[in-house]
Each structure stands twice: as structure tokens, then as C-alpha cells.
Amino acid sequence: MTSLIADYIEEPDLVFGNKKEEKDPRVGLKYLGPYFYPDESGPSPPQVKVGIVSDGVTTTLTKRFIESLKDPIRSQSEITNRWLYPDFPGFNLNTHIKCEFALSDNWNATLNEVDVKHAADIDQVNERIAAAVNLYTAAVQRISDEDDKPHVIVCALPPLIEERCGISRWTRGAKTLQFSDLEELAAQMAKENQSLLEEWFPAEAELARETPQRDLDFHNALKGKTMKFHIPVQLLLSSTMRGFSEWGNQRGRGVQEPATVAWNFGTAVYYKANGKPWRLAKLRQDTCFVGVSFYRNLRNPDRDIETSMAQVFTHNGEGIVLRGRDVVKDRAKWESHLSSSQALELMTDALKKYQDKAGHDTARVVVHKTSFFSEEEKTGFDEAIGSRARDYVTIHRDNDIRFLRTGNYPALRGTMVYLTDQKCVLYTSGYIPRVRTYPGSRVPEPLLITHQGDSELKEVCKEIMGLTKLNWNTTAFATVLPITLEFSRKVGKILSELEEETPPESHYRFYM
Numbered sequence: 065m066t067s068l069i070a071d072y073i074e075e076p077d078l079v080f081g082n083k084k085e086e087k088d089p090r091v092g093l094k095y096l097g098p099y100f101y102p103d104e105s106g107p108s109p110p111q112v113k114v115g116i117v118s119d120g121v122t123t124t125l126t127k128r129f130i131e132s133l134k135d136p137i138r139s140q141s142e143i144t145n146r147w148l149y150p151d152f153p154g155f156n157l158n159t160h161i162k163c164e165f166a167l168s169d170n171w172n173a174t175l176n177e178v179d180v181k182h183a184a185d186i187d188q189v190n191e192r193i194a195a196a197v198n199l200y201t202a203a204v205q206r207i208s209d210e211d212d213k214p215h216v217i218v219c220a221l222p223p224l225i226e227e228r229c230g231i232s233r234w235t236r237g238a239k240t241l242q243f244s245d246l247e248e249l250a251a252q253m254a255k256e257n258q259s260l261l262e263e264w265f266p267a268e269a270e271l272a273r274e275t276p277q278r279d280l281d282f283h284n285a286l287k288g289k290t291m292k293f294h295i296p297v298q299l300l301l302s303s304t305m306r307g308f309s310e311w312g313n314q315r316g317r318g319v320q321e322p323a324t325v326a327w328n329f330g331t332a333v334y335y336k337a338n339g340k341p342w343r344l345a346k347l348r349q350d351t352c353f354v355g356v357s358f359y360r361n362l363r364n365p366d367r368d369i370e371t372s373m374a375q376v377f378t379h380n381g382e383g384i385v386l387r388g389r390d391v392v393k394d395r396a397k398w399e400s401h402l403s404s405s406q407a408l409e410l411m412t413d414a415l416k417k418y419q420d421k422a423g424h425d426t427a428r429v430v431v432h433k434t435s436f437f438s439e440e441e442k443t444g445f446d447e448a449i450g451s452r453a454r455d456y457v458t459i460h461r462d463n464d465i466r467f468l469r470t471g472n473y474p475a476l477r478g479t480m481v482y483l484t485d486q487k488c489v490l491y492t493s494g495y496i497p498r499v500r501t502y503p504g505s506r507v508p509e510p511l512l513i514t515h516q517g518d519s520e521l522k523e524v525c526k527e528i529m530g531l532t533k534l535n536w537n538t539t540a541f542a543t544v545l546p547i548t549l550e551f552s553r554k555v556g557k558i559l560s561e562l563e564e565e566t567p568p569e570s571h572y573r574f575y576m
Contacts, residue, residue, distance in 0.1 A: 115171030355548025359556025383572025407444025455517030
């Protein structure tokens with residue numbers, strides 16, 4: 065009988081105001097305030113200028129919602145775990161957060177009710193989404209053209225847009241475009257590097273005339289189309305605001321209690337305004353973390369083509385998004401891999417971006433993937449990394465391995481079980497002593513970690529645990545995947561909606 069060795073990784077600490085540490089994001093923000101050093105003037109920014117795009121009625125509702133975030137909101141302790149859901153302190157200058165949300169009609173753009181109804185009444189779902197997105201995009205552009213710009217623009221969806229263009233029965237099938245024969249032909253010719261197609265058969269002009277503008281997903285398309293205006297946007301649903309203000313009468317599936325809504329919205333907007341909610345403690349300052357993944361461009365009829373992407377993070381959690389080259393998917397293994405030259409190019413670009421952001425070169429590179437590293441990928445990465453230390457880490461979420469412990473709760477978050485010297489399972493979800501519960505509804509699935517490189521396996525897992533706490537789009541205690549991979553699918557979908565001529569923003573706040 066084979067005996068396995070188990071280990072435990074202590075919950076990583078986060079750094080908040082005045083270098084003080086706490087394990088829980090919400091508790092840290094409430095009692096210590098956002099991250100800053102004592103020699104700095106204070107948390108930045110002390111004021112977040114918020115613009116609003118919506119129709120008249122929903123703009124009024126949005127103003128009331130944002131104004132209400134100035135005051136404390138008590139967690140609904142009779143139905144929630146107060147350790148898991150602490151009270152919201154309010155975003156104002158008198159709390160430890162020391163930041164307030166500022167509103168002004170100069171930063172707003174109102175949508176015409178007739179235009180909203182016209183867009184929502186379009187029969188074809190992808191054309192309907194595109195029309196609604198274009199209304200918001202034009203409004204964001206009007207705001208961005210002004211000299212006095214907001215830090216963040218809240219795009220609030222009226223009930224009609226939310227129902228007809230959001231996730232509902234009205235948008236079923238929207239994310240699967242139906243391509244014409246001409247589009248299929250153009251894709252096939254491009255795949256075969258046929259440069260004569262446009263010279264003798266102007267496919268692009270024909271496609272522009274025959275194919276109306278179509279978007280697949282309202283959220284992703286809006287993020288992609290407004291990226292060129294360099295102001296982050298935050299989507300807000302009417303149903304969220306109604307559930308917030310009428311929570312006592314609106315309890316039900318999908319309705320979060322008000323304190324949770326306030327925590328998540330407030331922190332996300334603060335981060336998008338270039339605020340630093342928290343940083344990781346005890347993470348090596350000489351390390352560049354790179355998450356490599358692939359996404360399928362849903363606008364491309366060729367399902368064998370995927371695009372590579374890198375998400376680069378510094379030791380303090382500053383995130384950078386890079387779009388790489390197209391690759392052909394291996395249908396036998398159902399995986400995509402970079403060629404050695406593509407891997408070299410992507411990693412070289414990633415290390416340059418890291419140096420620009422961090423202000424210094426890195427001595428160590430950690431690469432995360434959800435698939436195994438091919439020999440060609442390692443060859444290209446090795447060449448780019450040069451003499452620096454390196455760790456190649458494959459992180460599989462879908463696996464059949466489970467471990468149980470005695471008692472009423474699952475394995476502890478941080479439990480690590482060695483399978484070999486280079487392979488282990490790691491519980492990034494599970495029972496969390498700090499919040500006195502397991503915040504999940506199903507048996508937690510551990511990550512399967514496979515490692516090759518210069519560091520100890522436990523050190524690599526400690527870093528993964530820390531990187532699960534850098535999701536500033538929510539104040540949840542932690543995510544399952546590290547931030548290097550957690551948003552890869554969502555970022556890929558936004559890049560898929562990005563207009564061809566628009567270079568992607570590199571800062572992570574435009575994707576969250």
C-alpha cells in the first residue's frame with residue numbers, strides 16, 4: 065500500500081495601509097484601509113470620479129445607488145456568516161478606506177429612450193446586441209472627448225436592455241455566430257495564406273456590405289469597443305440595483321445581500337481608478353509571473369485557430385495583458401501549443417512589459433498553464449528567459465482526485481498532498497479557518513499541480529495560494545485558480561470582441 069505525504073500551507077497574508085497585514089480582504093479594507101506606505105501621502109486615489117451612461121430613469125437609480133455607498137451597510141447576520149460577510153464600512157473620507165465616489169452631470173451621457181427601444185426591438189440577437197453596444201460606445205466616446213474626464217464610467221443597463229441584450233431567454237444562441245459561405249471561404253483562404261483573395265475577389269468589401277454588424281456578448285463587446293477611449297467601464301444591472309434597494313422583499317436566487325454588492329462594486333471601481341486595494345505579503349520581489357493561455361476568436365469561422373495570450377503579474381499584483389500569435393489547435397489532443405518562435409516572441413514581450421512596469425529586470429520567471437508544456441514551448445521560453453531562474457507549472461482544475469478528512473467539513477484550503485516529487489494536488493478551495501466555514505456548495509476540487517524547474521514544489525504552491533487572493537473584481541476571500549489563469553477565459557472573450565484595428569489595452573483594469 066502506497067502512503068502519501070500531506071502538507072499544509074498557511075493562509076497568505078495581504079498588505080493594507082501602513083504595511084499592516086491581514087488575511088481577509090474585507091476585514092483588511094475595513095480596519096486598515098487600502099494599501100499604501102507610511103511615506104506616501106495616503107491611499108490613492110482619495111476621490112474616484114464616476115461617470116454614468118444610461119437612460120434618464122436608470123441614471124437616477126444609479127446615482128442613488130452610488131450615493132448610498134458612502135454610508136455603512138450592515139451584513140445580514142441572521143442569514144449569513146459574519147466572518148465570511150463582514151459589514152460594509154462605507155466609502156468616505158472618514159473611514160479607513162479614505163476614499164469617496166464623486167458624481168457630476170458633466171461626466172454623464174444620457175441615452176435617448178427611443179434609441180434604446182429601437183435597439184432592443186431588433187429581431188436578430190447578435191445585431192440587437194451590437195446596436196445596444198454601439199449606443200453605449202458612442203456615449204462613452206462623448207464623455208472621453210471632454211477635457212474633464214471621470215476615472216471610471218458606469219454603464220448602467222435599463223431593464224429593457226438587460227432583458228433583451230443580457231443573459232436571458234432573448235439571447236440564447238447569441239454566442240455562436242452563423243457564418244455565410246463567403247465568410248467561410250475568406251477564413252479558409254486566409255488559413256492557406258492566399259494573398260490573392262482580396263486582389264481578385266474583394267471579400268472584405270463584400271462582407272461589409274452583406275453582413276450587418278454583430279456582437280456576441282454585451283459585456284465583452286462593450287469592454288472591447290470602449291477600450292480605445294482609455295477609460296475603464298463598469299457594467300451595472302438594473303436588477304442588481306433593485307435587489308440592493310429592495311433586498312428585504314427581493315430575496316431569491318441570484319440576489320446578493322446589500323453589503324456584499326457594496327463591497328464588490330466599491331472595490332472594483334476603486335481598482336479601476338488606479339487604486340491599490342491590497343497587495344500580497346512575502347512574495348518574492350524578483351519574480352515575474354506569467355499565465356499563458358489560448359482563446360478561440362468567436363468571430364473566426366475556422367474553429368481550428370486559437371490565439372495565444374499572456375497575463376503578466378509583478379510581485380505586487382500589477383497586471384498586464386498581452387495578445388500573442390494565432391496557433392492551430394491539435395484536434396487529436398484538443399490542445400493548443402506555441403511553436404518555439406512564437407513562445408520566444410511572447411515571452412520576450414512579456415519580460416519587456418514586466419521590466420517597464422516594475423522598473424527593474426526579473427531574476428526569476430514562473431509560467432502557469434492549464435495544459436502541459438510542449439518541448440517547442442519550453443525551447444522558446446528558455447531562450448527568452450536566458451540565465452534567469454525558471455519554473456514551469458501546469459495547473460489542472462478538472463481531475464478525478466479527491467481527499468476526505470474526518471468531521472463535517474471538507475479538506476482545509478491550503479492542503480497539499482504529494483503524488484511524486486514533481487506533482488501534487490493543492491486545495492485552493494475548502495474549509496477556511498479564518499472565516500469558520502467552507503464557502504462553497506459542492507465538494508471542493510483540488511488543483512493538480514505538475515512542476516518542472518528550479519524551485520521547490522511547496523514554494524511554487526505557496527505562490528499559487530497567494531495569487532488566488534489578487535482578484536480585485538470581488539472581495540471574496542480567494543478564488544480557486546491563481547490570478548494568472550483565473551480570468552484567462554474572460555479576457556480572451558473580450559479580446560475576441562475587440563475591433564481588429566484597436567490595439568488591446570495592457571492594464572488589467574480594462575478587463576475586470
